Amino acid sequence: MVELNINGRSHKLDVEPETPLLWVLRDVVGLTGTKYGCGVAQCGSCSVHINGEVMRSCVLPASFAAGKRVVTIEGLSRDGSHPVQKAWAQHDVPQCGYCQSGQIMAAAALLRKKPKPTDADIEEAMTNICRCGTYQRIRAAIHTAAGSRKDGGSVIHIVDAAVPSSSVAAADNRDNAGA
Amino acid sequence: MKKTLADQSIDLSRRRFIVSSTVAGGGLALGAHVPFGIGSAEAAEAAGTEVNLWVVIRPDDTCVIRIARAEMGQGTRTGLAQLVAEELECDWNKVKTESVTVARNHASKRAWGDMSTAGSRGIRMSQDYVRRAGAAARTMLLQAAADQWQVPVAEVSVANGIITHRASKRTTSYGKVAAAASKLTAPDHKSLTLKDPKTWKVAGKPLKRLDTADKLTGKQLYAIDLRLPGMLHAAIKACPVFGGKLASFDESKIKGMRGVRGVVRVNDSTVAVVADMWWRAKTALDALPIVWDEGEHAKVTSASIAAHLKTGLTSDDAFADTNFGDASKAIAGAAKKVEAVYSVPFASHSTMEPMNCTVKLTADKAELWIPTQNAEASMAALSTSSGLPLEQCEVHHLDLGGGFGRRIGNQDVVRQGVAIAKQFPGVPVKLVWSREEDQTHDFYRPIAQCRLEAGVDDGGNLVGLHMRVSGQSINAFANPAAIKDGKDVRQLQGLWQKPGDAQIGYTVPNMRIEYAMRNTHVPVGPWRGVNTNQNAIFLECFMDEAAKLAGKDPLEFRRALMSKHPKHLGVLNATADKAGWGKPLAPGRYRGIAQFMGYASYTAAVAEVSVSSKGEVKVHRMVLGTDCGNFVNPATIAAQVEGSVAYGFDSLLTEISVQNGRVVEQNFDSYHIARLVHLPKVETVIAPTYDFWGGVGEPTICVAVPAVLNAIFAATGKPVRSLPLKHQGLTLI
Ligand code: FES
Ligand code: FES
Numbered sequence: 001m002v003e004l005n006i007n008g009r010s011h012k013l014d015v016e017p018e019t020p021l022l023w024v025l026r027d028v029v030g031l032t033g034t035k036y037g038c039g040v041a042q043c044g045s046c047s048v049h050i051n052g053e054v055m056r057s058c059v060l061p062a063s064f065a066a067g068k069r070v071v072t073i074e075g076l077s078r079d080g081s082h083p084v085q086k087a088w089a090q091h092d093v094p095q096c097g098y099c100q101s102g103q104i105m106a107a108a109a110l111l112r113k114k115p116k117p118t119d120a121d122i123e124e125a126m127t128n129i130c131r132c133g134t135y136q137r138i139r140a141a142i143h144t145a146a147g148s149r150k151d152g153g154s155v156i157h158i159v160d161a162a163v164p165s166s167s168v169a170a171a172d173n174r175d176n177a178g179a
Numbered sequence: 180m181k182k183t184l185a186d187q188s189i190d191l192s193r194r195r196f197i198v199s200s201t202v203a204g205g206g207l208a209l210g211a212h213v214p215f216g217i218g219s220a221e222a223a224e225a226a227g228t229e230v231n232l233w234v235v236i237r238p239d240d241t242c243v244i245r246i247a248r249a250e251m252g253q254g255t256r257t258g259l260a261q262l263v264a265e266e267l268e269c270d271w272n273k274v275k276t277e278s279v280t281v282a283r284n285h286a287s288k289r290a291w292g293d294m295s296t297a298g299s300r301g302i303r304m305s306q307d308y309v310r311r312a313g314a315a316a317r318t319m320l321l322q323a324a325a326d327q328w329q330v331p332v333a334e335v336s337v338a339n340g341i342i343t344h345r346a347s348k349r350t351t352s353y354g355k356v357a358a359a360a361s362k363l364t365a366p367d368h369k370s371l372t373l374k375d376p377k378t379w380k381v382a383g384k385p386l387k388r389l390d391t392a393d394k395l396t397g398k399q400l401y402a403i404d405l406r407l408p409g410m411l412h413a414a415i416k417a418c419p420v421f422g423g424k425l426a427s428f429d430e431s432k433i434k435g436m437r438g439v440r441g442v443v444r445v446n447d448s449t450v451a452v453v454a455d456m457w458w459r460a461k462t463a464l465d466a467l468p469i470v471w472d473e474g475e476h477a478k479v480t481s482a483s484i485a486a487h488l489k490t491g492l493t494s495d496d497a498f499a500d501t502n503f504g505d506a507s508k509a510i511a512g513a514a515k516k517v518e519a520v521y522s523v524p525f526a527s528h529s530t531m532e533p534m535n536c537t538v539k540l541t542a543d544k545a546e547l548w549i550p551t552q553n554a555e556a557s558m559a560a561l562s563t564s565s566g567l568p569l570e571q572c573e574v575h576h577l578d579l580g581g582g583f584g585r586r587i588g589n590q591d592v593v594r595q596g597v598a599i600a601k602q603f604p605g606v607p608v609k610l611v612w613s614r615e616e617d618q619t620h621d622f623y624r625p626i627a628q629c630r631l632e633a634g635v636d637d638g639g640n641l642v643g644l645h646m647r648v649s650g651q652s653i654n655a656f657a658n659p660a661a662i663k664d665g666k667d668v669r670q671l672q673g674l675w676q677k678p679g680d681a682q683i684g685y686t687v688p689n690m691r692i693e694y695a696m697r698n699t700h701v702p703v704g705p706w707r708g709v710n711t712n713q714n715a716i717f718l719e720c721f722m723d724e725a726a727k728l729a730g731k732d733p734l735e736f737r738r739a740l741m742s743k744h745p746k747h748l749g750v751l752n753a754t755a756d757k758a759g760w761g762k763p764l765a766p767g768r769y770r771g772i773a774q775f776m777g778y779a780s781y782t783a784a785v786a787e788v789s790v791s792s793k794g795e796v797k798v799h800r801m802v803l804g805t806d807c808g809n810f811v812n813p814a815t816i817a818a819q820v821e822g823s824v825a826y827g828f829d830s831l832l833t834e835i836s837v838q839n840g841r842v843v844e845q846n847f848d849s850y851h852i853a854r855l856v857h858l859p860k861v862e863t864v865i866a867p868t869y870d871f872w873g874g875v876g877e878p879t880i881c882v883a884v885p886a887v888l889n890a891i892f893a894a895t896g897k898p899v900r901s902l903p904l905k906h907q908g909l910t911l912i
Contacts, residue, residue, distance in 0.1 A: 015456075016437065023458035027412070032404035033397015035580075036702040037531050038614045042847035045531060074398035085395045090386045095818060096252030097394030098401060098580030123856040129847060131531045131581050131650070132252045133825025135855040154817035155862040156385065159753045 002062045006031065007075025014145035017063035022046045025072060026060045033073040033101045037129065043126030047102035047109075048072050073101035076108060084108045087145035091153045095132035102128050107142050116146050214871035228317055228357040231365055232290050233263055233312035235277075236357035240340050242269040247279040247291035248301040249552050250390065251582035252822075253876045254815035255301035257388045258886040259309055261811055262302070262651055265374065265382040266313030269353060270339040276389055281554040281574045295553040297587045297705065299778040299874025302811055306872055311368040316360075317372065323360035325349050343797050372557035376809045376869060385814035390578065402550045402577045403535045403611055410537070411440055413599050413610040417620050418451040418471045420840035421700045424448050426470040433463045442467065442487035445598045453599060457611055469756050474699040476840040483628060484699050484837060485522070491649025491695030492520065492630040498666045501676055504689030506632075509643030513634025517728045518723055521631070521900045523713040524834035525708055526624040527842075527850060532580020533617045534592045538600035540565055545572045546607075547593060550579035550584040560590035564597040584705035588657060589622055618850055619842040622704025623649035623835050625670075629717035631724075639729035639739060643689040646674070647719065652696045653710070656680065656703050670694050671712035673775050673881065674718065679871075681711060681777045683718070684747030685740040701837060707826050711777035715881035716830065716888065716902070723889045733772050733889065734760055746806055746868060751783040753866040754804030758785035768799060771889025773882040780807040780873030784886035786859070791893040794909045796831075798857070798887055803879045804864035808871035816875050817863040823880035824861055828853040830884045830902045857911055 002019075004011050006029060006133035015024050020039075025031045036163045037045030046058040049071040076082045080089070084107045094100045103126070110117055110125040112146070117125070122142050130138070181855040185459060227237035235243040244263045250256040251355060260276050284291045292308060293300075310702040319338065324342040325332040328349060335344050340353040393399040418424060428450055429440045438459035443451045450469060454460035491497065536549040538561075545565035551557040554576040561572045579586060596610045612620075627650025634643040654661045654669050661669065673681045674692050683692075706712070726736035734755050755761075762769065768790045774783040787800040803820045834850040836843045844850035845900055888899045891909065899907050 013713070019456075019458055020571070023456060026404075027456045027458065030406060031397070032400075032406070035401075035531070036403070036533065036611070036614075038847045040614070040846050040848060043531070065662045077396075080392065088395050089391055092391055092814060092818075094252070094388075094391055094394040095254070095822060096531065096579060096581045097390075097399050100394050101397050104395065104864045126855045129531070129852050129854065131583075131826070131852065133822035133858070134855070135825060135853075135858045136821045136861055138855060148668060154814060154821065156813045156817045157757050157862065158813060159757070159864060159866050 002066055004062065004065055004070060005068070006070045007072060013062070015062055018061045021048070021057040021062050021065050021070070024047045025057065031072050031074050035098055035101055037099065037102075042129070043099070044102040044106055045099050047105040049109060052109070052112065054106050073105060076104065082108060083139070083145040084111065087141040090144060091137045091141040093134050093137040093141050095134055099128060099130045099132075102129065103138055107138070107145065110142065111145055116141060116148050120154060144171065187774070190265055196730070201411065202662055207746065207781065213225060225317070225614035228361045230316040230357055230361050231312055232287070233309060234267060234316040234842055236353050238354045240270065240352050240354035240475065241273045241275055241578065242267065242340070242353065243275050243277055245279050245291070247284060247294045248305060249294070249296035249582065250548075251552065253301065253581035253819060254388055254812065255296065256390055258302050258811040258815060259305060260389060261382040261384075261386060262306055262309050266310045267317050268337045268340070271381050271386065273340065274389065278576065279341065281558045285558070285569060295587065295899065296582070297552055297584065299877040303779065303872035303874055304861040308368070310373050311371055314371040314373060315366050315368050318366050319360040319363045320353055320356055322363055323356040327351070327356065327359065332852050344718065350426050360695040362696060382811050383602060383813070386812060387814070395813035402548050403532050403580070403693050404616070405537050405548050405609060407537070407539070407607040410607045410609055410612060411455060411603060412460050413443075413451045413453045414450040414456040414457060414464045415445065415449060415595060415610060415612060415616060415906045416464055416469065418473065419619060420471065420473040420474050420477050421702060423474040423840070424472040425450055426472040431596055433467050436463045436466065439463045440604060442600050443599050445595050449595060450590045451595070451599050453603065453608060457609070461613060465658070473840060479700060479840045480838050481836040487626070487699065488522075488626065488628045489648050491697040492628060492647055494695055497647060497693040499691050499693045500668055500671050500682070501664070501674065501690055501692035503687070504626070504643075504693035506643045506645040506689040509689035510632050510634035510645060513642050514637045515728050516632065516634045517632070517724050518632045519724055519900055520628060521717050521720065522628045523626070523716055523830060523902050524836065525701060525703075526829045527618055527621045527835050527844070528583045528585035528706060529618065529847075529850065530579070530581030531854060534585075534612040535610060536592050536596040537609040538596040540597065540600045540606070541605050543567070543571055545597070546575070547573070547596070548575045548577065549593065550582075550586060551576050552579070552582045553588065556588060557590055557593055561597065562592040564594045572632045582788075583707040584709070585621065589704060593735070597693045614847070615845045618845050621625045622657070622702045624706035624712060625653055625703040625710070626699065626701070627651070627713040631717065631721040633725040633728070634723065635729040639731050639736075641687055641725055641729070641736070644687045644691075646692045647695065648693065648714065648717065649695040649697050650713070651698050651701070651703050653705060654701050655696060655698050665843050666692065667696060670696070670710055671714065673714045673777050680779050682744070684744045684774055684776060685737070686743045687740060695875050698744070698842070707823070708777065709879045711775060711877070711881035712827070712830065712884070715775040716885050717772065719882070719885035720888050720892070720898060720900070723771070723892055732761070737772070737774065745806060746781045747776060748779040749804040750774065750804045754783035754785055754802055754864050757804070757862060757864045758802035760785060769893035771886045771891070771893055773885035773889060775881050777881060778874030778878045779871065780805050780878035781876065782879045782882045784879070784882035786886040786890045788887060788894060790891055790909070795912045796891060796904060796909050797912055798859040800862070801859045801883065801886065802862045802864060803882065804866055805875070805879055806866045806868055807873035807875055807878070808867060809866050809869055810865055813865055816865055819875050820863040820879045821858075821861045823877070824883045825853045825858055827880040827883040828857060828911070831887065831904050832857070834903050
């Protein structure tokens with residue numbers, strides 16, 4: 001039996017204390033937003049916050065989290081309104097989306113520590129794998145969430161192939177309604 | 180086999196349709212706990228009028244656009260919706276999408292066409308019939324409004340789903356006339372005139388994806404997240420040596436472990452443990468004593484495979500797909516010659532969502548939940564392995580946590596899932612592969628070597644080029660029937676003379692391009708970009724070696740060979756221009772360039788790198804260009820271009836190697852996938868020529884790596900001929 005505080009709620013769970021927190025969250029509590037990617041603390045898909053620190057739940061025994069505050073992607077905000085989630089939406093970061101819970105949890109933890117991270121800070125903190133390769137937009141979205149930069153993200157030139165010099169730069173901050 | 184929309188029966192398009200499909204894409208919030216089958220409240224909310232098979236309109240003007248292709252992150256769901264919406268003239272802010280189930284497509288005689296999503300076909304092979312479907316629905320909706328007002332249809336017009344009769348200033352909306360429209364006879368789809376893409380207002384624009392919100396909150400339901408009442412969980416192990424067998428296992432050793440419900444001999448090489456939680460199944464499987472009969476390949480190593488491929492570089496069993504003039508003679512007689520051997524390793528797909536599926540079998544029904552690029556192939560595998568006819572099979576295909584070619588033809592996980600579920604009738608069993616299983620039982624990007632020779636004359640012109648590719652054949656492994664007369668042209672993708680799909684971009688007076696098949700026991704399959712990956716590295720890196728020999732700038736050297744390939748040249752020029760080719764660079768930075776063609780799109784790339792004295796390679800900036808003909812969403816194209824760079828970087832960073840007949844790199848601590856730090860700033864150049872439809876998801880991947888390698892060559896003076904970089908004492912930082 002393990003007692004856990006997850007997203008502000010306490011749960012008494014009949015699991016072996018050494019069960020990785022990831023599988024307790026997914027298969028017992030039913031919080032499937034936290035993903036399994038590698039099981040060996042390499043990819044970060046399983047990232048959660050424990051007492052405010054980002055940790056990889058696939059290698060943490062459930063007992064480690066007992067008596068601590070566990071926050072998962074489902075508890076980051078009630079309605080997707082965390083600044084990181086909003087910036088992610090603005091930059092249309094996800095492709096398949098599978099890694100994104102972990103990316104968002106890692107970014108939120110980074111911003112709590114460093115409200116205005118530099119590119120170097122982002123490179124150091126954001127070691128989660130995204131197999132779809134959304135890294136450029138992740139970097140831009142973190143700067144946006146920090147309020148330090150609104151541009152960045154994808155850089156798109158639409159050109160006439162026959163006349164290479166006539167180009168238009170369509171940057172980010174795309175607007176659905178304006179199309 | 181293929182049925183076009185125009186052929187379909189009118190009856191289908193007249194039915195009033197209540198959403199009952201199990202995996203609705205848009206609008207329906209499927210909580211992680213909710214078993215499939217939508218509750219009555221949602222069904223009522225989702226009710227709408229089916230104007231035709233592709234378009235359902237609700238009274239509140241919501242347009243539900245049905246999507247048959249798989250969404251695995253590439254953005255096809257949004258792109259196809261844009262194409263339908265463009266012709267439909269509906270309000271984009273009221274567009275939702277839903278997936279067509281394979282059962283419905285099957286029951287409708289494939290009215291939605293091919294569901295397979297591979298070969299960068301999602302848009303280019305659907306664009307015509309989905310646009311016609313949108314146009315047909317618009318025609319019917321306008322007619323219904325005109326009928327209601329008793330005015331000629333020519334006098335009514337529509338914008339954003341609001342229909343207007345100018346003369347009388349009356350307006351109505353799609354939601355109000357949909358029911359009447361659905362009763363009209365559909366126009367002949369073939370007779371409809373489609374808009375000129377240059378006039379598009381919704382398609383062609385960098386609109387945001389329709390499927391983002393749930394991916395930010397953990398709500399998005401992947402197949403691996405499925406939870407059904409009474410569900411059991413399975414962990415699986417196949418013989419680590421490909422081709423080996425399961426000899427025995429000692430079930431008694433794990434009897435009594437908590438939650439374990441059984442051990443299943445899945446097939447002659449595979450065993451699974453089933454438990455009430457996946458972790459318990461995996462723990463018990465790891466504790467299960469298993470004896471493998473490793474078979475004849477147990478001694479194979481990367482070195483023995485390399486030696487086997489090497490024989491193909493000079494053997495006489497190759498075939499020439501291209502043979503102009505006399506390459507050997509021209510090279511022998513040339514003023515200067517260069518020769519090189521390149522090698523590219525196996526690579527794994529490593530989709531972030533590991534292989535998985537859930538199967539529930541009863542006496543008269545087989546049900547499957549799966550992330551699949553080909554729901555029809557999944558259905559076929561479900562039917563054959565369960566022994567139930569298609570009519571009694573149901574496939575719920577969920578949006579995938581990555582595909583990249585892993586989840587197309589080979590439905591290995593379905594056959595496994597069914598074999599396991601047969602032991603638990605009536606109980607849903609979710610099979611999830613561990614990452615280790617996923618890494619070691621993939622269908623890898625084929626390994627290849629290439630010997631190249633070139634000769635240039637005194638003027639620095641390329642007079643002869645000889646390429647001999649030796650490597651594993653995907654077709655030999657997966658589809659031998661596709662090999663005609665022993666000639667597997669597919670392995671020379673991107674080097675073909677045939678225009679339109681994957682044509683070589685150079686004209687050389689004496690040119691010979693050959694392939695010698697050298698298969699191994701390692702399973703291979705399509706991997707994002709497939710054979711363009713290694714072939715572009717071979718050709719484009721060697722072009723820089725030849726340019727250096729000729730004493731020419733790599734771009735000028737290429738241009739001189741491309742006058743007969745204006746589209747290849749156009750995108751190369753546009754990319755070089757945006758990259759500032761030839762302009763001064765910061766000290767210590769060097770550029771490399773590459774161009775290639777695949778999936779009907781022309782691509783080029785320029786990379787800027789620096790290389791430290793310790794061999795640390797930093798890629799600072801990349802510009803990638805594509806001429807995909809017409810384009811549907813520039814923002815999606817940019818995402819795919821950026822993603823293709825990251826995926827392609829496997830060739831720089833890592834490899835799948837073989838020892839004792841098995842894969843060495845079992846997890847991401849040894850298979851090094853690009854992280855954020857490795858990626859340069861990527862700029863996307865879209866250079867459309869509007870006279871064809873090319874792919875987007877794959878084409879740019881193959882130019883990313885050779886552009887980087889050529890920049891390293893420019894920096895160090897040493898060509899990088901063997902990948903990954905560590906073979907040359909280089910590290911990507
Ligand atoms: S699943 Fe925990 S880090 Fe990959
Ligand atoms: S969005 Fe697909 S793995 Fe990151």
